[in-house]
Amino acid sequence: MTAEEYKKNVERLKKWADAYYIDDNPLVTDEVYDKLYHEVQSFEKEHPDLIDPTSPTQRVGAPIKDGFRKAKHLSRMWSMEDVFNDVEFEQWYERINKQYPNERYYVEPKFDGASLNLIYNNGALQQAITRGDGVEGEDVTNNARTINSIPLEIDHQGLIEIRGEVLMTIDEFERINKERLERGEQPFANPRNAAAGSLRQLDPKITAERNLIFQPWGVGVNDLDFEYLSDQMNYIYDLGFRKPPIRRVHTSVKEIEETYRELGKMRDTLPVMLDGMVVKVDRIALQEILGYTVKYPRWMVAYKFPAVEKQTRIKDVILQVGRTGVITPVAVLEPVNIEGAVIERATLNNFDYIEKLDVRIGDMVTLIRSGDVIPKIIKVLKEFRTGKEKPIERPTHCPVCGSEVLDEGALIKCQNLSCPARVVNAIIYYASKSCMNIDGLGEKIVEQLYEAGLVKEIEDLYHLKLEDLLKLEGFKEKKAKKLLEAIEASKGRECWRFVNGLGIEHIGEVASKKICEKFGLNFLDATKEELLEIDGFGEEMAESFLEFMRVNREKVERLMEIVKPTEPKEERTVDSAFTGKTVVLTGTMKEPRAKIKELLEHLGAHVTNSVSKKTDFVIYGEDPGSKYDKAKTLGVPLLNEEEFWKELAKEGITP
Incomplete structure (x- = not known):
C-alpha cells in the first residue's frame, strides 16, 4: 500500500464507518470492512509518521447523532481488538502468558448489538448513554427505561456504570422487517442495526414496541471489591440482569478454544445473534497492569466467528x-x-x-x-x-x-402515481404506526379495499361507509365499525405524522418533525431556501419535498381539509409525582387506558404490565383483578382513577 492508497483507504473506511454507526445502514459486510481495516492498521504500524489522526483505527466508535443530548461517560468505553483465527488468538494469548503464566481467563459470548452504558446512583437508574466515541455518547435514558431487562432500581448503593449490549431477537427482527416491508419501508439489514435504530428513536414509544433486550458484559466506574472479573460479573447478574448462555473461567489456551468451538455450534440455537466470543484476563489487578493501547484494552480480545x-x-x-x-x-x-x-x-x-x-x-x-x-x-x-x-x-x-x-x-422507477402497487403500498405506509397509526388497517385489508374498488387513494379511506365494508368477505358489523372508528380517530393527528404519511421520497419521520417544527401547518408554502435552513437538509431532500408538493398540492390540501392535522405541541416540562416512577394500570378506566399510559410516559413514568416490589404505584379502575390484590399484598401504593386525576390536577393537568 502506497501513501496515496493509504489516504484513499482511510476515506473509504470513514465512509463505511459513518454508514454503519450513524445511519445504521452498512454499505459492506463486516468481513470486507475488517479486511481493509487490518490492511490500513498494518500500514500505520509500518509508517507511524504517516498516520491520519482521523482514521477509524484511531478512534473507538461512532460520532454523535443529531437529535439527542450529548452525555459523557464516567469512564471511557473502549473498543476491542479482533482476532479471526486460532493463530491470531494464540499470538494474543502468548503475549500475556509469556510474562504472566497460569493466569485465569474469563470467557463469554460476543453479542452483536448496540453498546449501552447504564449509570446507577444509590440503586436508581440515573442515565443511559450510547457508546458514541467512547468518551461521550447520546443520552437515551428515556428509551432505555422502556427495555424490560434493564432494572430501574438495583440493590447497590453508591455509583456504578454497568455496560452491555442492546439486542433484538431474531424472531422480533423478522416481525419488524415484515411490518416494514408491508408498509413499503426499507427493511433493517440485520438485528444489530435494528437494535441500534430502535434504541435511538426520538419517540420512546417506538423503542418500547421493539421488545429489546439488555445483556451486560462489564462495568465502568464502580466501588466493588472483587479480585476477579468473573466474581464481579456474577454480582452484576445477581442484581437482576440477564445471564449469558455461557460464562466460564479457563486457565489454558486449549480450554478457551474448546469453548469457542462449543459456542460456535450453539449460535444456531440461540434467540439472538452472536459474532464471536470475548476473552478477558480474569484478575482485575493484572488488567490494570496490562493497561490500554490508544484504542483497546490489552487484557481482552474479541475472538470472531468466521463468515x-x-x-x-x-x-x-x-x-x-x-x-x-x-x-x-x-x-x-x-x-x-x-x-x-x-x-x-x-x-x-x-x-x-x-x-x-x-x-x-x-x-x-x-x-x-x-x-x-x-x-x-x-x-x-x-x-x-x-x-x-x-x-x-x-x-x-x-x-x-x-x-x-x-x-x-x-x-x-414506475412513474405512474395510480400504479396499484404504489397506491397499495402508499396507503399501507400512511396507516402505519410511525405515520397516522390507523389500528387494524394492514396490508391484507388495504389490498382487499383496493381490489373491491373502494379505495384508490388515501383520501378514499375517509369516505368509506359501513354498508361498503359489510359487503366484503370477512367483515362483520363489529370489525367494520372498529375499522371506521380507527380511521376517524386518525383525524387531528400531529402535523409530522401527516407529512410522514404522505410517503415523500427522502423525507422520513425525523425530517417530517423538523419540517412541522419550522413551518407548522404552512409546510405547503415552504421554499427551497427555507428548507435548506433546516439542520440536516440537503438539496436532494429539499427538491424531493418541493417536487412532491408541486405535483400533489391539490390532493394534499383536500386531505388536510379532511384530516385537519394539528400544530406541533410544546413539550410539557411539568414535573409530577409520577416522574421517574414505575406504574401499573389495571381494571376498566373511564378514560381510555392508552391515553393514561401515554400521559404517564410523557411525564417520565415507566408503565409496566406486572406488579413487583419495584412498582411505585398501581392505578386501578373497575374490576381490577389480581394485580390489585398483589399490590395490596406487597404494600404498593394504590390510586383509583379519580385519585390519579386529582393528583395531576395539582400540577394543572386535566383529562
Whole structure:
C-alpha cells in the first residue's frame, strides 16, 4: 500500500464507518470492512509518521447523532481488538502468558448489538448513554427505561456504570422487517442495526414496541471489591440482569478454544445473534497492569466467528414495486439453511449490481452471512453454468401496471402515481404506526379495499361507509365499525405524522418533525431556501419535498381539509409525582387506558404490565383483578382513577 492508497483507504473506511454507526445502514459486510481495516492498521504500524489522526483505527466508535443530548461517560468505553483465527488468538494469548503464566481467563459470548452504558446512583437508574466515541455518547435514558431487562432500581448503593449490549431477537427482527416491508419501508439489514435504530428513536414509544433486550458484559466506574472479573460479573447478574448462555473461567489456551468451538455450534440455537466470543484476563489487578493501547484494552480480545457462506441456485427473479415506484429485483432461491434460518429469497439490490455480478436465472451463487447480516449474493459460480441460464433483463415497463419506467441507471422507477402497487403500498405506509397509526388497517385489508374498488387513494379511506365494508368477505358489523372508528380517530393527528404519511421520497419521520417544527401547518408554502435552513437538509431532500408538493398540492390540501392535522405541541416540562416512577394500570378506566399510559410516559413514568416490589404505584379502575390484590399484598401504593386525576390536577393537568 502506497501513501496515496493509504489516504484513499482511510476515506473509504470513514465512509463505511459513518454508514454503519450513524445511519445504521452498512454499505459492506463486516468481513470486507475488517479486511481493509487490518490492511490500513498494518500500514500505520509500518509508517507511524504517516498516520491520519482521523482514521477509524484511531478512534473507538461512532460520532454523535443529531437529535439527542450529548452525555459523557464516567469512564471511557473502549473498543476491542479482533482476532479471526486460532493463530491470531494464540499470538494474543502468548503475549500475556509469556510474562504472566497460569493466569485465569474469563470467557463469554460476543453479542452483536448496540453498546449501552447504564449509570446507577444509590440503586436508581440515573442515565443511559450510547457508546458514541467512547468518551461521550447520546443520552437515551428515556428509551432505555422502556427495555424490560434493564432494572430501574438495583440493590447497590453508591455509583456504578454497568455496560452491555442492546439486542433484538431474531424472531422480533423478522416481525419488524415484515411490518416494514408491508408498509413499503426499507427493511433493517440485520438485528444489530435494528437494535441500534430502535434504541435511538426520538419517540420512546417506538423503542418500547421493539421488545429489546439488555445483556451486560462489564462495568465502568464502580466501588466493588472483587479480585476477579468473573466474581464481579456474577454480582452484576445477581442484581437482576440477564445471564449469558455461557460464562466460564479457563486457565489454558486449549480450554478457551474448546469453548469457542462449543459456542460456535450453539449460535444456531440461540434467540439472538452472536459474532464471536470475548476473552478477558480474569484478575482485575493484572488488567490494570496490562493497561490500554490508544484504542483497546490489552487484557481482552474479541475472538470472531468466521463468515458463513452457502451455495444455492437462483430459480427466478421477481420485481417488486415500492410506494415511491422503485422497482427492486429479488432472487427466488432453492431453499438453503443458514444458521437455522431457511433462506428462499435474497435481494439483488438494483440492476447495476446484477450487471456487475453478471448474475443470471439458473446460476449457482454464493450467499454470505458475515457478522450475521441478512444473506447477500456475493458471487456467481460460473463454472457450474450449462448454457441454459437466462440473463435478467432491465424492465422497460412496470411489472404491475405496465406503464413505461424511468431508468436512472442503478434505480428503475414506475412513474405512474395510480400504479396499484404504489397506491397499495402508499396507503399501507400512511396507516402505519410511525405515520397516522390507523389500528387494524394492514396490508391484507388495504389490498382487499383496493381490489373491491373502494379505495384508490388515501383520501378514499375517509369516505368509506359501513354498508361498503359489510359487503366484503370477512367483515362483520363489529370489525367494520372498529375499522371506521380507527380511521376517524386518525383525524387531528400531529402535523409530522401527516407529512410522514404522505410517503415523500427522502423525507422520513425525523425530517417530517423538523419540517412541522419550522413551518407548522404552512409546510405547503415552504421554499427551497427555507428548507435548506433546516439542520440536516440537503438539496436532494429539499427538491424531493418541493417536487412532491408541486405535483400533489391539490390532493394534499383536500386531505388536510379532511384530516385537519394539528400544530406541533410544546413539550410539557411539568414535573409530577409520577416522574421517574414505575406504574401499573389495571381494571376498566373511564378514560381510555392508552391515553393514561401515554400521559404517564410523557411525564417520565415507566408503565409496566406486572406488579413487583419495584412498582411505585398501581392505578386501578373497575374490576381490577389480581394485580390489585398483589399490590395490596406487597404494600404498593394504590390510586383509583379519580385519585390519579386529582393528583395531576395539582400540577394543572386535566383529562
